[in-house]
Amino acid sequence: MIQSLRLLNFRCFSSLSLEFPAEGVILIGENAQGKTSLLEAVCTLIRLHSPRTNRFNTLTKFSTPGFGIAADPWGQERKIQQTANGLKLKVDGEPRQSRTEYLSDGGLIVWMGNEDLSLIRGPGETRRHFLDFLGAQLDPKYRTAFTRYRRALKAKNLLLKEPKLRLPELIAYEEILIDHGTYLTETRRRLIEDLSPLVAAAQLDISGKNEALTLSYLPASGPSLKDSMLQARQREIATRQAVIGPHRDDVSIRLHGMPASDYASEGQQRTIALALKLAQGDLLHQRCARTPIYLLDDIFGELDPARRNALLNHLPKHAQKFITTTHLGWLESTEGISPLPVHQVSENSVRKL
Incomplete structure (x- = not known):
């Protein structure tokens, strides 16, 4: 290589x-x-x-x-x-x-390190980053959508902090956020669907135990980003911060139906973190012509x-x-x-x- x-x-x-x-x-x-x-x-x-x-x-x-x-x-x-x-x-x-x-x-690339435990124990940002790194390797459009969403989100947050609300500009940036944010959310959801069986198989390989491991995508916006953003507008104006969108999404990781962050032992958490990264590599290998x-x-x-x-x-x-x-x-x-x-x-x- x-x-x-x-x-x-x-x-x-x-x-x-x-x-x-x-x-x-x-x-x-x-x-x-x-x-x-x-x-x-x-x-x-x-x-x-x-x-x-x-x-x-x-x-x-x-x-x-x-x-x-x-x-x-x-x-x-x-x-x-x-x-x-x-x-x-x-x-x-x-x-x-x-x-x-x-x-x-x-x-x-697949990167594996001790910090991967934060995929289980850490904040949602860590799990979003895991999906973003995978999505950008599988789909060039994902990286474009991610970059444009972040720029529009930064601009929206700056507008929300201004003393006088400029609603037309706010709405214009929200249209950009809805367009690219919907693409991110839908792609991440599909990634979780594709990763789930691969993670379960890798977890079984490493642990040697048939433990029920499940992943679920948790969009902060619900089924419609456009509707959720409209409903949250007054709250965002009051808090002066964008609170709806894929920058707040998360992934639920459960072992035997219970949150792995709370109920899995340290050894189980470490095994799940390894399984997530191995599944990332397996999916890259399946979808692309090159091995990571x-x-x-x-x-x-x-x-x-x-x-x-x-x-x-x-x-x-x-x-x-x-x-x-x-x-x-x-x-x-x-x-x-x-x-x-x-x-x-x-x-x-x-x-x-």
């Missing part, structure tokens, strides 16, 4: 050039040495998205003017540069004028051998996997995974062991 990766002034790395085999690599090192940053670089290059920040300028090494990432995923030479003048994108040497154009023929790259950030130390082996056996055999870890003790009890090359990450450098 990725044979070579080159970084310039990215996070803690001044300059770095690495080569990887098709099956992937294990990155070992102490904390704060740059292991996660390497996974972040792959995700940023392929999806123009960092799981750790929403601001690209924070990815730049301290006291440098910008960063660069280059790699060859799926045989394409892709380069991104963050400069004082903004983000520059190239594919096979040709500039791409927008993020949408850059992503139109890009690759697929799997970025697994320091998760194996928290898993018992049975769940660890089940997770590795569930991953597509031919998928490229980048695995970070602080130790290799867990490998001794691991089954079903071909030996991966091990690279030591230390003091902002990487060497093959």
Whole structure:
């Protein structure tokens, strides 16, 4: 998938050039040495998205003017540069004028980390982000609708905070919100329908127990975004904040009919979080011609051998996997995974062991 990766002034790395085999690599090192940053670089290059920040300028090494990432995923030479003048994108040497154009023929990513527990325990924003990241990879129109909805939502909230109400402008922005928001809601609903059996199957594989796991989409707007927004207008004017729309939607995750956040044990919650990410990869694999790259950030130390082996056996055999870890003790009890090359990450450098 990725044979070579080159970084310039990215996070803690001044300059770095690495080569990887098709099956992937294990990155070992102490904390704060740059292991996660390497996974972040792959995700940023392929999806123009960092799981750790929403601001690209924070990815730049301290006291440098910008960063660069280059790699060859799926045989394409892709380069991104963050400069004082903004983000520059190239594919096979040709500039791409927008993020949408850059992503139109890009690759697929599944990111798995300990923070995935927040999918069960955390606020609705975490679960919405899970769906948005999946939806944007499956459907270019989803990312467009998401971007335009957010812009219109920001404008509406600014209007609601003004001392004098400008109703015609408010209505104009609401029409944009209804158009794109309805697309987001309907797409998310279908995603949950498609994910549900895959999550249940992955949860069974990992836990080895036939536990009833169900997902339900909970739109904040009810069946009609237009009607709900009209009914909430006076409340939004009074609170000076938009309270209706897909930015308030959520996903219900239940185990044996009970909320998993309240009634599932920590081990069950961790298993469900893994199942959600595995199902994400399964759906990407089913719908798209390309297998995702799997970025697994320091998760194996928290898993018992049975769940660890089940997770590795569930991953597509031919998928490229980048695995970070602080130790290799867990490998001794691991089954079903071909030996991966091990690279030591230390003091902002990487060497093959």
